[in-house]
Amino acid sequence: MPRVSKLKLPPIDTGQETMGQRLARIRKERGFTQIELAEKIGIIQSLVSSYENDALRLSAEMAVRFARALEVTTDEVLQPNRKQRMLKPSRKVLRRLELIESLPTHQQQTVLKTIDTMLKGLKNAS
Numbered sequence: 001m002p003r004v005s006k007l008k009l010p011p012i013d014t015g016q017e018t019m020g021q022r023l024a025r026i027r028k029e030r031g032f033t034q035i036e037l038a039e040k041i042g043i044i045q046s047l048v049s050s051y052e053n054d055a056l057r058l059s060a061e062m063a064v065r066f067a068r069a070l071e072v073t074t075d076e077v078l079q080p081n082r083k084q085r086m087l088k089p090s091r092k093v094l095r096r097l098e099l100i101e102s103l104p105t106h107q108q109q110t111v112l113k114t115i116d117t118m119l120k121g122l123k124n125a126s
Contacts, residue, residue, distance in 0.1 A: 020054035023066060023077065027052075030070050031091030040069040 017025065027037055027048075034048040041048075042065075050056040051066075058066070058077075067074045089097075100111050 017080070018054050019058055019078070020052045022080070023058075024052040026070050026072060026076065029090055030072075031093075031095075032070070037066075037069055041065045 027034070032040070034052070035045045038045040038048045047056070051058060051062070063074050063077050067077045070077070100108055103111065
């Protein structure tokens, strides 16, 4: 039977989200489904769900695997209250950009002008 630690460690401030919630948030921000992420890591979808629902504890090895698959640092996966730096656009954005690039030039310009107008309106509203 394992011994119970007698160390009195201070509690870790996990902020408002659990480790699993943080994993789910990052996964969604990066545009992955649980199935896609599981395939990228080499596990089954139900394990991703278990980690996201905090039913399983994240080992150091799995933290590294999740970070690599999500293309973020382990700090972003492990540290509470750590804001994610989006070094790359999410897959959802990339998919949309690919669709725009496949349009004829005049349609691309129309779409981009529409986006620019919307962004300008949002910037002026804030």
